[in-house]
Amino acid sequence: MQAVPSPAQGLPSLGDTEREELSPIMERKLGEQIMHQLRRDRDYMDDAPVQEYLNNLGATLLAVRPDARGEAQYDFFFFAVRDPVLNAFALPGGFIGVHSGLILAAQSESELASVMSHEIGHVAQRHIARMIGKQKQDALIPLASLLLGALAATASPDAGMAVIAGGQGLAIQRQLNFSRDAEREADRVGLDIMRDAGFETAGMINFFGRLQKASRGYNDSAPAYLRTHPLTTERIADIEARTRDLRYRQHADSLDFSIVRARVRVLQNPSTQGLIDAEGAFKRQLQQRTRPEVIAANYGLAFVALRQGNAARAQTYLDQARAVLKSGAPSKAHDAMLTSLAIDIRLAAKQYPEALTEADAARKQFPLSRGIAIQYADALFAAERYDEAASFLRDQVSLYRSEPKLYDRLAKVYAAQNKNALQHMALAEAYALRGGLSAALDQLGIARRSSDATFYDQSIIDARERELKAQRLEELNQEKG
Structure with missing residues (x-):
């Protein structure tokens, strides 16, 4: 990996005093160690459509500021965590997590982009690396466990204490609360990123403003995002001052944003009562009669029905979503999400030839979608076309060696072939x-x-x-x- 000879142009810096203690390569390794543990957590939202949306949005933000990847050219990865607590966090090395509660609380795509841009700012400026820079590099694995426990503690103190123990763990937990200067720096970097990407800079002000109002009257029970990202009046004033002279730019929310929020609402609480509550929310949403909300509500109802085991009803709602969609301009992204759900419905209904036909067409239309590629493999397996499934999966693992799901399915195919x-x-x-x-x-x-x-x-x-x-x-x- 070739290093950039000078600091990223345009990004403010807090200093470089600890960089020799934690190199970018070791920072990435630390992040990977934490991700190994997070992926095993039941609340890690390992859902392809949600991950693809977040990473597409993240790629849009990073495309306008590639220097934010730093000298190590981090390959950022954005993921969701199933948790109603409103929070988001940056891990060392370019891993950024967003709680499902925050996705649902965001009232516009610009608000969600503002949070993600802010977290990109923390990574770009290597704030965590500086805070842990004095730790020995040969202690990355125990340090990863401590950081993971500290993250758990921001949502549930009891859960956090089950992972970390003693004064050292508590010290790491305190370190996750960034300094005031670091927060303001991440604000400035994030604001520049979202502005250059075409989002409304007012989204950051609106989001922080609502957080501040929600925190009034709270003490120790303040929203988790405020505990991990201390919000001050000075920070909001600084953002307002920086945006005051900017030309107003309106950003229309993508249909993808509405659809992914519907999906997250179902995934956040997949219990029997949770699905009933989600169904009620989507039926109320249908009354809003705006095209994006109606499409998203029908998508959500289809997803609820699928999770309840009623494939026929799921197909009916999906057909309604597609009927409304035809009245507007096409978009590959949200069409990919609808198509992905259609394949899942076909598989659940045991309509394997139809599922395979749709999956084959989808993988050709959306060649970069990892989720649809896996669905195509599932459809081949369901249709008992094991030789084709094995050949396809071998090609996939040669291209994407770091995806365990591909190896899971390859093992399943080999088992069927004895x-x-x-x-x-x-x-x-x-x-x-x-x-x-x-x-x-x-x-x-x-x-x-x-x-x-x-x-x-x-x-x-x-x-x-x-x-x-x-x-x-x-x-x-x-x-x-």
């Missing part, structure tokens, strides 16, 4: 990508003992086993350090 060695080799990769090195090594052991393991398979197993053992030893040494 290819035991290959099945367990694929499972080993899936476990390794999720941070389960011991489980991955166990799977390689099973693969080695499989009667159908070829000499070539044994060679691959030997090489991979050496790599994983070395990686595991490194982690153990870090834990001891």
Whole structure:
């Protein structure tokens, strides 16, 4: 990775005193360690349409300010966490999480963009790296656990204390509360990013203003976003001063924003009562009669029906959403979300030929959609076209080596083909990508003992086993350090 010889142009800096203690590469490694743990959490929203929306929005913001990626050229990753608490957070190395409650609380796409831009500002300015810069680099794994616990504590003190213990953990927790200067710096960087990306800068003012009003009368029970991002009157005044002379620019919310909020509303509480409550909210939303809200409400009702196991009713609501959609200009993004739901409905109804036809057309129309690629593999498997599924998935894992879902499905296909060695080799990769090195090594052991393991398979197993053992030893040494 080639380093940029000078600081990113146009970005203010708080100083470089600790950069030798935590390099950009080590910062990324720390972020990856935290993500390994977060992805195993049941509240990590591992939902392709939601992730694709957030990452498309993030890519729009970063496209206008590529220098925000820093000298290490971070490949940012945006994700959602299932939690009604209004919060968002930046992790080291370009990982940015948004609570489902914040997505639903945002009253415009510009408000959501303002939060994401602010978090990009924290990463671009390496605020977390500076706060933990004095930690030894050989202690990244325990430090990752402490940071994860501190993040949990912002939403639930009891949950946080189950992860972190003692004064050191509490110190890390306090470090997540950025300094006043760091918050104002992230505000300025974020404001520039969202302005250049075409969003309304008033979105940041509106969002912070509503947070400030919501916090009145609170003490220790203030909204989590205010606890992790201390909001002051000076910060709001600074943003207002910076936007006062800017030319007003109106940004129309995308239909994608309305649809993804409908999806998040269902995913936030998938319990029986949660689905009933969501259904009631969508039916009330239909009364608003605005085109985006009607489409999103019908989409939400279709998704609720699918989660309730009623594929026929889900198809009816989806057809209604598509009928309203035809009255306006087409958009690939929201059409991708509707198509993705259509494929899921076909699969749930066991209409496998129709599901495969739709998935095949969708993967050609949306070649960059990872979610639709996985749905195509699922449709091939459901139609019992195992050879095609295996060939497709092998191509996918060669292109996207860091996606455990692909290896999960490849293992499932190999199992259907009675290819035991290959099945367990694929499972080993899936476990390794999720941070389960011991489980991955166990799977390689099973693969080695499989009667159908070829000499070539044994060679691959030997090489991979050496790599994983070395990686595991490194982690153990870090834990001891």
